[in-house]
Amino acid sequence: MSAGTLYLLPTPLADGTAAAVLPEETLVVARRLDLFLAEDAKSARAFLKAAQHPEPIRQLRIVEIGHQPDAAAIDGWLEPIIEGCDAAIVSEAGCPGVADPGAQIVARAHARGIAVRPLVGPSAILLALMASGLNGQTFRFVGYLPQESAALAARLRELERESRGGETQLWIETPYRNDRMFEALLAHCAPETWVCLAIDLTASGETVMTRRVAEWQSLPPARRPALHKHPTVFALLAASVRNRSSQ
Amino acid sequence: MSAGTLYLLPTPLADGTAAAVLPEETLVVARRLDLFLAEDAKSARAFLKAAQHPEPIRQLRIVEIGHQPDAAAIDGWLEPIIEGCDAAIVSEAGCPGVADPGAQIVARAHARGIAVRPLVGPSAILLALMASGLNGQTFRFVGYLPQESAALAARLRELERESRGGETQLWIETPYRNDRMFEALLAHCAPETWVCLAIDLTASGETVMTRRVAEWQSLPPARRPALHKHPTVFALLAASVRNRSSQ
Numbered sequence: 005m006s007a008g009t010l011y012l013l014p015t016p017l018a019d020g021t022a023a024a025v026l027p028e029e030t031l032v033v034a035r036r037l038d039l040f041l042a043e044d045a046k047s048a049r050a051f052l053k054a055a056q057h058p059e060p061i062r063q064l065r066i067v068e069i070g071h072q073p074d075a076a077a078i079d080g081w082l083e084p085i086i087e088g089c090d091a092a093i094v095s096e097a098g099c100p101g102v103a104d105p106g107a108q109i110v111a112r113a114h115a116r117g118i119a120v121r122p123l124v125g126p127s128a129i130l131l132a133l134m135a136s137g138l139n140g141q142t143f144r145f146v147g148y149l150p151q152e153s154a155a156l157a158a159r160l161r162e163l164e165r166e167s168r169g170g171e172t173q174l175w176i177e178t179p180y181r182n183d184r185m186f187e188a189l190l191a192h193c194a195p196e197t198w199v200c201l202a203i204d205l206t207a208s209g210e211t212v213m214t215r216r217v218a219e220w221q222s223l224p225p226a227r228r229p230a231l232h233k234h235p236t237v238f239a240l241l242a243a244s245v246r247n248r249s250s251q
Numbered sequence: 252m253s254a255g256t257l258y259l260l261p262t263p264l265a266d267g268t269a270a271a272v273l274p275e276e277t278l279v280v281a282r283r284l285d286l287f288l289a290e291d292a293k294s295a296r297a298f299l300k301a302a303q304h305p306e307p308i309r310q311l312r313i314v315e316i317g318h319q320p321d322a323a324a325i326d327g328w329l330e331p332i333i334e335g336c337d338a339a340i341v342s343e344a345g346c347p348g349v350a351d352p353g354a355q356i357v358a359r360a361h362a363r364g365i366a367v368r369p370l371v372g373p374s375a376i377l378l379a380l381m382a383s384g385l386n387g388q389t390f391r392f393v394g395y396l397p398q399e400s401a402a403l404a405a406r407l408r409e410l411e412r413e414s415r416g417g418e419t420q421l422w423i424e425t426p427y428r429n430d431r432m433f434e435a436l437l438a439h440c441a442p443e444t445w446v447c448l449a450i451d452l453t454a455s456g457e458t459v460m461t462r463r464v465a466e467w468q469s470l471p472p473a474r475r476p477a478l479h480k481h482p483t484v485f486a487l488l489a490a491s492v493r494n495r496s497s498q
Contacts, residue, residue: 012381021276023275024274025274026274026371027271028270029268029271029272101381103387108384110381110383110461114461121457122379124373124378124453125371129377134259134347134353134357135259135369137355137360138358140350140353141350143349143391143392144392145389198358206371212367214357214358215361
């Protein structure tokens with residue numbers, strides 16, 4: 005008997021958008037499976053219902069792996085796949101394994117010879133990069149930045165310095181701290197540095213704006229987009245002779 | 252009169268997969284527009300036909316921006332959008348602006364106050380990262396590596412060194428040089444470094460394999476995946492105390 009396949013199944017970033025942001029093949033696989041390794045069981049059930057899974061949702065096997073999956077549990081989770089069952093890893097929102105749990109399970113699947121297949125779906129990081137107009141030939145996602153003020157300032161200056169060669173730097177923040185992050189950016193980055201805010205991607209209020217720090221500073225507060233508690237991807241690109249000539 | 256919207260319109264990575272890898276909303280926008288800024292006009296026409304655009308393809312306005320768009324032409328390309336027409340940037344394959352042209356046009360659209368909207372579709376870089384099992388909490392795409400042997404070896408060692416903090420490094424190669432890249436990786440990286448090959452993503456022959464360098468070296472040639480002329484994303488993650496404990 006041959007092993008099953010482990011799918012990486014993206015989920016929508018915004019409520020009610022499953023049919024709009026997931027391709028047919030992704031939906032077809034989601035509807036065909038009955039074993040899911042889910043970051044959060046409740047949101048996985050809501051997603052599978054929205055994706056019109058044909059079986060009663062309570063009959064599906066949904067194993068909650070949590071935000072930080074227990075390494076000791078992984079081999080047990082993979083056992084049904086070894087035995088021939090197909091399964092999928094599902095995040096709360098977006099792409100499993102990218103700024104979300106899943107990678108350790110996939111790594112173990114490779115080690116055990118299980119075929120791994122990624123499915124297409126929305127990634128806030130990728131959508132932000134596309135829409136930013138910043139350099140997409142070379143870029144870096146750095147996760148979360150430090151919370152403490154001095155450490156955050158130092159890290160922002162470091163990202164700006166590392167970006168001088170032309171590399172776009174992207175990161176995320178806990179949504180209720182977005183305003184503080186944006187103020188720190190304006191306070192600690194050079195006036196000519198480009199800053200992109202990509203807010204509520206794929207949702208009805210989606211807004212992507214890229215401005216130099218000096219332009220952001222001179223924008224009347226009423227024209228600044230609302231960030232507080234709105235999921236936002238931040239990106240910066242330091243100005244340099246090379247970047248200036250290409251912008 | 253208000254300005255139109257500039258969409259970033261992803262296209263399939265493999266022939267014949269438009270309906271499988273593009274969400275309904277992406278297809279709906281593609282079918283509604285009649286102005287396209289295309290990396291390559293011929294492939295854009297083929298895509299729009301495959302996406303079942305309702306108008307005769309020859310009546311659509313398809314402006315070829317080329318692989319390296321002429322900065323002096325950008326304002327002219329944006330003029331119809333300023334005048335109220337919606338338009339989309341289209342790559343030959345994948346997501347515009349990500350390892351593909353488009354970012355300079357988007358940057359200028361932001362400067363001129365044009366709304367920019369990214370649409371969901373396949374990105375080989377993102378699919379490779381998801382399926383690699385390597386660290387997706389922090390990662391970097393570095394574009395193409397040097398061709399010259401000594402420079403390539405030095406760059407691979409540098410990427411491996413930079414990865415020791417846990418950052419996954421991803422890059423691409425011109426497909427007919429893939430075998431040479433893979434041999435260089437095995438020759439110059441440490442035996443315990445993880446190397447992922449993500450080949451023919453979304454195509455029928457899709458293969459994603461992640462192994463340590465030493466494991467790749469001991470694999471019989473017949474069990475190595477065919478890379479020559481197959482589009483491949485390469486990724487590495489250096490082993491470290493931190494990575495070992497999480498893999």
